[in-house]
Amino acid sequence: MYSPEVVAQVVDEIAAELARAHARDPLSDGLAAATLPAQVRAAPELVDRALVQLVAAERVERRGALVALAGWQPRLSAADEAFRDSLLSELERSGAEPPAIEELGQRHGRDPVPVLRLLEREGKVIAVEPGRFYAAKAVDGLLDRLRGGMTPGREYSPSELREVLGVSRKYLIPFLEYCDRTRHTERRATGRVWRASAA
The missing domain is CATH 1.10.10 (Arc Repressor Mutant, subunit A)
Structure with a gap:
């Protein structure tokens, strides 16, 4: 087990490392928690224990896989x-x-x-x-076009969907793959169908 003094030292080192990380990358939401043991040169279980104390004291926040000083927000110059x-x-x-x-x-x-x-x-x-990257408004507009141009249950070929969307093939295929990943469409043997659950 680790003495309270050792844990307190790692607590301070983590807080200092987070402050440095925020200064280095002011646009980031935080630092990957998995990198902290290497950053502060401490055993992962010791870092975890120190993080528990920092979070309990409301000095640090967990943000999924990231950690940040409490109240930290990305800052733009x-x-x-x-x-x-x-x-x-x-x-x-x-x-x-x-x-x-x-x-x-x-x-x-x-x-x-x-x-x-x-x-x-x-x-x-x-x-x-x-x-x-696409503007979110553009994605919403493209999804509206697909929704309006596809009859549920009917399969559409890429060339038919290109007419619906009005984009070149360079943009069409990646966008259709995005729609498959986000479950708006489903790719089948001869084309894609609009998912009723995406309506």
Whole structure:
């Protein structure tokens, strides 16, 4: 077992590490709890015990697999706020055919992923495929088109669904795969059907 002094030391080290992590990555919701033993150089069971104390004392919050100092919220600098607004505006304007992450990075001269992840947590954008985010409004609009253009129970080929959605094949297949994953559609032998439960 660990002495109270050892646990108290790890408690302090975890709090300090979280403060450093928040300073390093102000757009993040927190630090992966699984990385803490390596970060503070302590046994996993000791870190777990220290985390229990920190959470009980309301100094730290668990957020799924992440931990953060109590009350921590991602913070945007003025430049990040402007970048966030610019990215969201661009994705909303591009509608059903948004640029890839790489294109956004080249266009803006910086990595858009941290800000896109923040927008995703806010529910403003959706990662429809690896490397491409859509504005949530665009996804809702595409789903409305599918819902309105598909008769329940009937299978639709990709070419029929391309006409319903009005997008190129480059965007069609990844979007249809997203719809399968989110259980709006079901892929069958000759096409896709709209799931009645998705109505």
